[in-house]
Amino acid sequence: MHRSELGRESSQIPISEKVYWEDSSGTLKQKGDTLMQDDEIIALYWQRDENAIQETEQKYGRYLSKIAYNILSDIEDSKECVNDAYLKAWNTIPPHKPGALAAYLGKITRELAIDIFRTKNRKKRQASQYAISLSELEECVSETASTEQDADLHLLAEAINSYLSSLSREVRITFVGRYYYMDSIKEIAAYQGMSEPKVKSMLYRTRQGLKIYLQQEGFDL
Numbered sequence: 755m756h757r758s759e760l761g762r763e764s765s766q767i768p769i770s771e772k773v774y775w776e777d778s779s780g781t782l783k784q785k786g787d788t789l790m791q792d793d794e795i796i797a798l799y800w801q802r803d804e805n806a807i808q809e810t811e812q813k814y815g816r817y818l819s820k821i822a823y824n825i826l827s828d829i830e831d832s833k834e835c836v837n838d839a840y841l842k843a844w845n846t847i848p849p850h851k852p853g854a855l856a857a858y859l860g861k862i863t864r865e866l867a868i869d870i871f872r873t874k875n876r877k878k879r880q881a882s883q884y885a886i887s888l889s890e891l892e893e894c895v896s897e898t899a900s901t902e903q904d905a906d907l908h909l910l911a912e913a914i915n916s917y918l919s920s921l922s923r924e925v926r927i928t929f930v931g932r933y934y935y936m937d938s939i940k941e942i943a944a945y946q947g948m949s950e951p952k953v954k955s956m957l958y959r960t961r962q963g964l965k966i967y968l969q970q971e972g973f974d975l
Contacts, residue, residue, distance in 0.1 A: 789813045792855040799847035806847075807840050814856060818863045824936035825867040835870055839863040864934075910973065917967045921960070928953060929960050 790809045798806035818839055822832035839862045852858035918926050928946060931937040943950045 792852075796847060796851060796855060799844065800851070807844060810840060810843065810855075810859065814859055817856065818859055821860055821863045821935060822867045824938075825864065825871055831870055831874075832867070835867045836863060838866050842866070910968075913968055913971050913973065914964065917964050925956060925960055928956050932957055 789812065795806055795809045795813070798809060815836065818836045819832055822835040822839075823829070826832050826835065839859060842862050843859060846862075850858070918929065921929070924946065928942055931942050931945075932939075939950050939953050943953045946953065948956075
């Protein structure tokens with residue numbers, strides 16, 4: 755599925771829940787009146803007020819940095835990626851007026867980070883959570899093409915989202931945390947309040963279920 759499709763499709767279920775994971779344990783959380791509301795930040799973008807970037811960084815900087823680092827495993831590359839994300843947000847708001855600013859910014863950051871990762875690792879993948887999670891998903895897609903190529907198929911994106919919608923909230927959050935946000939097993943265990951073996955077992959069962967579902971939907975695996 756295309757990266758933008760994965761971001762949009764997967765976010766229909768748990769992305770708003772995921773936003774609030776970025777707290778003291780690495781998850782995001784509202785801080786009362788110290789942070790602007792999303793509609794106020796978006797209004798700054800539409801007014802072409804450069805304070806929009808500052809307010810975005812204050813509210814979502816840690817959240818976006820974590821997304822970038824999980825993919826790139828490099829602090830400097832992650833900083834560059836997040837800065838590029840702020841610039842892209844500035845250049846796309848307006849005309850866009852995101853309904854969920856966190857999801858919008860997260861999708862931009864993820865796509866930029868993946869582009870950087872691909873450029874720097876065309877011949878050999880480094881040991882980032884992105885590379886590891888891709889290797890796990892290879893059992894659910896065609897062996898004759900790369901996971902990235904298969905992930906560009908819109909129909910596959912729709913099928914995966916349909917499969918996720920049939921799962922429990924706990925399983926959805928775990929699956930999307932691993933394969934959209936590239937969270938480590940340890941991180942998922944922490945914010946889900948379960949053991950690492952349970953997370954691994956849940957992900958394995960979900961991948962197996964996804965494989966069966968895709969085969970039933972007519973995908974050639």
